[in-house]
Amino acid sequence: MANGRYKRVLLKLSGESFCEPGGFGIEGSALGSISERILEARELGPEVAVVVGAGNFLRGASFSKVSEIPRHMADYMGMLATIINACALQETLEKLGQPTRVLSAIEVSAICEKFIRRRALRHLERGRVVILAGGTGNPFFTTDTCAALRASELDVDLVIKATKVDGVYSDDPEKNLNVELFEKLSYADVLEKDLRVMDHSAIALCRDNDIAIIVLNIFKKGNIAKAIRGERVGTLIAKS
Numbered sequence: 001m002a003n004g005r006y007k008r009v010l011l012k013l014s015g016e017s018f019c020e021p022g023g024f025g026i027e028g029s030a031l032g033s034i035s036e037r038i039l040e041a042r043e044l045g046p047e048v049a050v051v052v053g054a055g056n057f058l059r060g061a062s063f064s065k066v067s068e069i070p071r072h073m074a075d076y077m078g079m080l081a082t083i084i085n086a087c088a089l090q091e092t093l094e095k096l097g098q099p100t101r102v103l104s105a106i107e108v109s110a111i112c113e114k115f116i117r118r119r120a121l122r123h124l125e126r127g128r129v130v131i132l133a134g135g136t137g138n139p140f141f142t143t144d145t146c147a148a149l150r151a152s153e154l155d156v157d158l159v160i161k162a163t164k165v166d167g168v169y170s171d172d173p174e175k176n177l178n179v180e181l182f183e184k185l186s187y188a189d190v191l192e193k194d195l196r197v198m199d200h201s202a203i204a205l206c207r208d209n210d211i212a213i214i215v216l217n218i219f220k221k222g223n224i225a226k227a228i229r230g231e232r233v234g235t236l237i238a239k240s
Contacts, residue, residue: 008024008124009159019078024124039093040225041225045228046228049124049131049151071140073139083111087102090102099126105136144198159212163215163218164219166217167183170215185235187203189237214234
């Protein structure tokens with residue numbers, strides 16, 4: 001069965017993964033590409049949970065600053081957008097033969113199940129990909145924090161943060177060409193250097209529950225498989 005070293009992994013997908021760089025909404029080619037990478041991960045043996053963001057539609061914090069909509073409502077709108085992404089991903093995965101369930105922190109009973117820890121674990125144990133939508137169900141928390149929270153609740157061995165860059169850099173690689181790509185960082189390094197990898201609350205949650213994080217480029221084929229097999233890829237964040 002398992003060619004990988006992990007029993008259960010959580011993949012954190014940004015909303016931007018659902019469209020081409022600079023795009024908006026959901027694009028079929030990007031959706032298919034994500035689904036293929038999830039299938040690749042499942043074929044290596046581990047149970048797979050996925051947390052989806054909604055940046056391809058809106059980000060609550062930034063949207064509230066350019067509109068008359070208060071932050072708490074903008075965040076709830078973002079949570080609803082994660083459900084749109086989750087349902088699109090579920091349908092694509094199931095068309096490819098992978099049983100999948102969407103569990104949401106916000107109840108939308110017509111199209112997804114309510115998140116209940118035991119239910120999520122049962123789905124994972126039966127080989128289903130579990131897509132976790134609706135963030136934490138509370139405003140003022142990002143989907144990165146949701147990923148760390150769900151990883152802690154579901155006894156996940158590894159969090160894979162899928163991005164559009166090759167890992168964690170000393171500075172923004174799109175703005176500064178003279179940057180360092182870190183191969184490994186401790187949780188303390190991330191917090192002390194104030195590296196914008198994940199929210200500090202997410203890093204602290206993973207640290208407190210000893211969950212390793214790998215930050216990698218999802219758009220490079222084979223990266224997720226390498227991470228699951230324990231090969232060097234991206235940036236590993238773990239104990240020093």
